[in-house]
Amino acid sequence: MRVCIVGCGAIGSLFAAYLGQRDDIEVWAYDLDQAHVDAINSKGLRLSGVGNVHSWPKATSRPADIPPCDYGIVATKSLHTRAAIEATAAAFEDAAVCSVQNGVGNEEIIAEYVSRVIRGTTFPAGRIVEPGHVQQDTGGKTWIGPFEPKPASMDEVRRLAGTLTEAGMETLAMEDARGAQWTKLIFNAATNPIGALTGLPHGVACDQPRLRRVISQLVAEGVAVAEAQGITLDSDPDALVDHAREVAYHHKASMLQDALAHRRTEVAALNGGIVEFGRQHGVPTPLNETIWALIEGLEHSWTLAD
Amino acid sequence: MRVCIVGCGAIGSLFAAYLGQRDDIEVWAYDLDQAHVDAINSKGLRLSGVGNVHSWPKATSRPADIPPCDYGIVATKSLHTRAAIEATAAAFEDAAVCSVQNGVGNEEIIAEYVSRVIRGTTFPAGRIVEPGHVQQDTGGKTWIGPFEPKPASMDEVRRLAGTLTEAGMETLAMEDARGAQWTKLIFNAATNPIGALTGLPHGVACDQPRLRRVISQLVAEGVAVAEAQGITLDSDPDALVDHAREVAYHHKASMLQDALAHRRTEVAALNGGIVEFGRQHGVPTPLNETIWALIEGLEHSWTLAD
Numbered sequence: 001m002r003v004c005i006v007g008c009g010a011i012g013s014l015f016a017a018y019l020g021q022r023d024d025i026e027v028w029a030y031d032l033d034q035a036h037v038d039a040i041n042s043k044g045l046r047l048s049g050v051g052n053v054h055s056w057p058k059a060t061s062r063p064a065d066i067p068p069c070d071y072g073i074v075a076t077k078s079l080h081t082r083a084a085i086e087a088t089a090a091a092f093e094d095a096a097v098c099s100v101q102n103g104v105g106n107e108e109i110i111a112e113y114v115s116r117v118i119r120g121t122t123f124p125a126g127r128i129v130e131p132g133h134v135q136q137d138t139g140g141k142t143w144i145g146p147f148e149p150k151p152a153s154m155d156e157v158r159r160l161a162g163t164l165t166e167a168g169m170e171t172l173a174m175e176d177a178r179g180a181q182w183t184k185l186i187f188n189a190a191t192n193p194i195g196a197l198t199g200l201p202h203g204v205a206c207d208q209p210r211l212r213r214v215i216s217q218l219v220a221e222g223v224a225v226a227e228a229q230g231i232t233l234d235s236d237p238d239a240l241v242d243h244a245r246e247v248a249y250h251h252k253a254s255m256l257q258d259a260l261a262h263r264r265t266e267v268a269a270l271n272g273g274i275v276e277f278g279r280q281h282g283v284p285t286p287l288n289e290t291i292w293a294l295i296e297g298l299e300h301s302w303t304l305a306d
Numbered sequence: 307m308r309v310c311i312v313g314c315g316a317i318g319s320l321f322a323a324y325l326g327q328r329d330d331i332e333v334w335a336y337d338l339d340q341a342h343v344d345a346i347n348s349k350g351l352r353l354s355g356v357g358n359v360h361s362w363p364k365a366t367s368r369p370a371d372i373p374p375c376d377y378g379i380v381a382t383k384s385l386h387t388r389a390a391i392e393a394t395a396a397a398f399e400d401a402a403v404c405s406v407q408n409g410v411g412n413e414e415i416i417a418e419y420v421s422r423v424i425r426g427t428t429f430p431a432g433r434i435v436e437p438g439h440v441q442q443d444t445g446g447k448t449w450i451g452p453f454e455p456k457p458a459s460m461d462e463v464r465r466l467a468g469t470l471t472e473a474g475m476e477t478l479a480m481e482d483a484r485g486a487q488w489t490k491l492i493f494n495a496a497t498n499p500i501g502a503l504t505g506l507p508h509g510v511a512c513d514q515p516r517l518r519r520v521i522s523q524l525v526a527e528g529v530a531v532a533e534a535q536g537i538t539l540d541s542d543p544d545a546l547v548d549h550a551r552e553v554a555y556h557h558k559a560s561m562l563q564d565a566l567a568h569r570r571t572e573v574a575a576l577n578g579g580i581v582e583f584g585r586q587h588g589v590p591t592p593l594n595e596t597i598w599a600l601i602e603g604l605e606h607s608w609t610l611a612d
Contacts, residue, residue, distance in 0.1 A: 197503055199607035300506065300514060
């Protein structure tokens with residue numbers, strides 16, 4: 001089996017490193033960060049933290065290097081989905097391509113370029129410590145299933161799930177993976193931008209009663225949009241907010257980290273995704289629209305001279 | 307006539323300086339900034355910019371110094387209304403006390419301490435350059451009228467308006483001053499926090515289509531709350547937003563300046579005021595509540611260690 005990881009940041013590197021441990025799988029890692037690519041090719045790809053892995057995927061920043069694959073796993077930031085799949089689609093002519101990205105809307109873009117698509121959601125998180133070395137901060141499962149409008153077969157989905165699980169990343173094959181995806185989406189859209197706009201860690205934001213109500217109202221809009229699509233959520237996102245307060249009180253949301261570093265955020269695939277799907281299904285989402293506009297404005301401010 | 311200005315920051319200093327030009331008025335300036343008080347007493351109070359005034363109010367930081375007055379003019383930030391009027395109320399036992407502050411809810415607090423209250427809204431703006439010296443940035447009118455639940459008489463309102471106008475601050479006496487107050491309130495609540503949350507100058511925020519829609523939606527909630535109270539606005543606040551884009555494109559809202567300096571804002575008297583009056587009159591204001599919560603969260607973040 002040949003698999004190419006498209007976008008080998010922290011998340012993509014987890015997939016590449018775990019899969020790269022198996023002798024029967026040829027793993028390619030495509031990324032535009034030449035230093036990361038060079039380090040992987042010269043020293044291998046190393047995971048520390050929760051994971052303890054050292055493996056040797058073939059890394060490249062040149063799409064033409066990638067041979068025809070059986071699977072693609074897209075792990076770029078949602079901002080870069082189109083550019084990444086456009087560049088690499090030739091390698092996936094007879095492949096099933098799976099998104100494990102944040103937000104919604106990525107599978108739709110991938111499906112414009114390849115014929116069989118898998119919807120995915122993954123919980124493990126990490127960060128690149130230095131080129132070739134990724135710290136895995138948390139474990140957690142991955143859920144995958146056929147992307148309805150242009151699906152991979154369930155057999156292909158099960159084979160990928162089995163391979164990932166055997167490689168050390170527990171992955172569940174689902175007939176309908178939308179429940180997992182929307183549960184994570186709604187949670188992220190209701191909490192990430194609150195951190196970015198206020199500068200507050202998750203637990204501290206939850207302890208501000210007015211702000212906690214805003215989070216619940218954002219969740220409620222997302223739940224209504226999921227229900228209008230006939231999606232059964234895995235769990236109550238509002239309960240996840242409280243759970244995260246318990247286990248990650250001092251956690252600064254990734255979007256807050258983006259804001260502090262003046263990096264463009266994934267708001268368009270999070271709150272923007274809820275707004276767009278809401279529009280398609282006639283569900284009003286005024287609070288998610290407001291949050292989307294505010295984050296977009298904040299991003300714009302970073303482009304202005306003082 | 308004896309008048310005491312309560313809170314002698316930029317706005318209060320404008321009132322104190324203009325009134326202090328008249329020989330027939332004894333003007334007291336009460337403020338807790340001892341350097342400003344001492345400078346006024348030793349060198350007089352000087353306006354530059356739009357105004358060019360040098361006058362000699364009697365300044366003090368000790369409430370017991372203030373003799374019985376005919377009028378009080380409260381010009382503190384809305385955060386400090388209660389502390390200021392509580393400290394000075396003894397001087398206003400037979401006075402009419404007028405708020406010229408931002409937001410709503412100040413007159414209600416003042417009315418807990420004195421018997422005759424005047425509702426007011428003022429447009430001139432400025433900033434303290436150094437103790438005893440205020441730069442007046444903009445001119446503009448002041449509107450005053452009886453505060454309905456505990457009103458000063460129209461005669462008292464007219465006498466104060468005439469005195470201010472003759473002193474150089476054009477002031478209109480109105481039977482109902484709520485229209486002017488709510489017009490400014492709705493404009494401020496829809497634009498100030500957008501600047502504070504995004505870091506964008508007013509005109510730049512207006513040019514972001516998604517953000518401009520949020521501003522209009524905030525305005526619409528405020529207009530609905532005003533209508534529910536039977537208030538006739540002076541003008542369309544949404545048109546004022548466009549007008550301000552023309553005349554003050556690069557202006558950073560005062561709340562953005564507060565945010566950059568990590569100073570507590572007046573959000574509770576702006577968006578919070580719209581929310582509270584909305585609640586009293588059964589008008590939902592979810593966007594103003596969200597903005598209020600976000601600004602409050604941002605303020606809270608400044609109190610945390612990094």
